[in-house]
Amino acid sequence: MSALKRLLARFFTELEKDFSTFRTQLGRFRAARPFEVVPYLTFGTPTHLFVRGRVIEEKGLQLATPDASRWRNLSDTYKRFVSTKVPDARVLVSYPGGERELVTDANGYFTGELKLTEAAPAGWCEVSYTLLSPQRQPRGDTPPTPPTAKGFVLIPDARARFGVISDIDDTVVQTDVARWLRVLGTVLFGNAYTRLPFRGVSAFYRALQRGRGAGRNPLFYVSSSPWNLYDLLLEFLDLEQIPLGPLMLRDWRGGAGELFPAGHGDFKGGEIRRILDTYPELPFILIGDSGEQDPEIYGEIVSAYPGRILAVYIRNVSGEARRGAVAQLAERVREMGSKLILADDTLAAAQHAAQEGWIDPQTLAEIRVRKERDTSLFDNAGETVATVIERNVRA
Structure with missing residues (x-):
């Protein structure tokens, strides 16, 4: 870790401590917010569903607006990163044909694998969540109403020809992760509207999802971004009409090592392997960028899963030295029977x-147009993150 990164990590670690102290003091004077269940988009098979989510204190976040001030965005960022976690919470999960109770860990997260008694159809399978305990008593004598939430699990179509696993930062959205000061400015003062997609990405990913077969090809997103940004990333994908898919993000635990993770390759590689192991008959396309470790991580996946990776697309966001290193890796990938394409654009x-x-070759015209001028396609004003998700999965 460079001296600059250590300095920034120390600064934000201390800032988080100060915010936590301030929040504790403020809590003495304001009414406690209710708890909420936040289900994450996950994946499964016709016989097994993998579920994941978190129980936290309601953040009071609203969807972003194009004209939101930098201070409004900073306030939203604060709410995302200092949310109150709820350990040992009991969550009732209701799914087709059954129910199961899960308990959150020390950071408020819950995970579970659900076995179905009858095969579920392809598409998004709906799962309901009810917080059994703890519950906060509202003011007055009104008994608390158990918080509920609706989640969705993707079951790929058996007719899909391949799946797509994509990074997000510097692959879908312009982040410039190699320049940490710029990244911090984006995270602190930006929102879903201020983040920019790489031109043509929305049209390309929709083309990959449609493919040339009878069934939709599933998309999965694996990123080292923290779960705290889950709602923001979903809103960004929706605004840009990039197909939704299961998201695998990191747990933010605070501290210098979490702000600039050195071992994110282990995390990303592990999540990719879990997807590949879940669908052993499905080949995949991997999409990432040259900025950090994506080429090396994907190269290891090609080696570990011979014949499973159709191609690796790497967006070039680096200089000549890095280009040469990726070119050497591309040769090794070719020798393993796959392809690594270092692309300058979508x-x-x-x-x-x-x-x-x-x-379909006919989709190249749309991708070319979107490459020349890529602006937000959609306005989701008046919605919530929950309605954004439901609208997309019902489409």
Whole structure:
């Protein structure tokens, strides 16, 4: 870790402590917020569902607006990163054909694998969550109403020809993770509207999802971003009309090592392996960028799963030295029977996918147009994160 990163990590660690102290003092004067269950988009098979979520104190967040001030965005960032976790909470999970109780860990997270008695159809399977305990008594004599939430689990279509596993930072959204000061400015003062997609990404990912077969190809997102940004990333994908899919993010535990994780390759590699192991008959396309470790992580996956990776698309966001290193890795990937394409823009990757027959060549025209001028396609004013998710999975 560089001296600058250590300095920034120390600063934000101390800032988080100060915020926690301030929040504790403030809590003496304000009414406690109710708890809420936050289900995450996950994946499964016709016979097994994997569920994941968190129980926290309500943050009071609203969807972003294009004209939100930097201070409003900073306030939202604060709420995301200092949310009150609820350990040992009991959550009742209701799914087709059964129910199961799960308990949150020390950071408020819960996970579980649910076995179905009858095969579920392809698509988004609905799962309901009810917080059994703890519950906060509202003011007055009114008994508390157990908080509930609706979640969704993706079951890929058996007719899908392949799956797609994509990074997010510097792959879908312009982040510039190699320049940490810029990253921090984006995280602290930005929102879903101020984040910019790489041009043509929305059209390319929709083309990959449609493919050229009868069934939709599933998309999965694996990122080293923390779960605290889950709502923001979902809102960004929705605004840009990038297909929703299960998201695998990191747990933010605070401290210098969490602000600038050195071992995120272990996390990303582990999540990718879990997806591949869940769908052993499905080949995959991996998409990432050259900024950090994506090429090396994906190269290890190609080696560990021979014949499973159709191609690796790496967006070039680095200088010549890094380009040379990735080119050497591309040769090793070729020797292992796959392809690693270092692409300067989305169109180059899309053209290769069309040549291989993975997307319809007619979609290249739309991708080319979106590459020239990519702006937000949609306005979700008046919605919540929950309604954004439901609208997308029902589409």
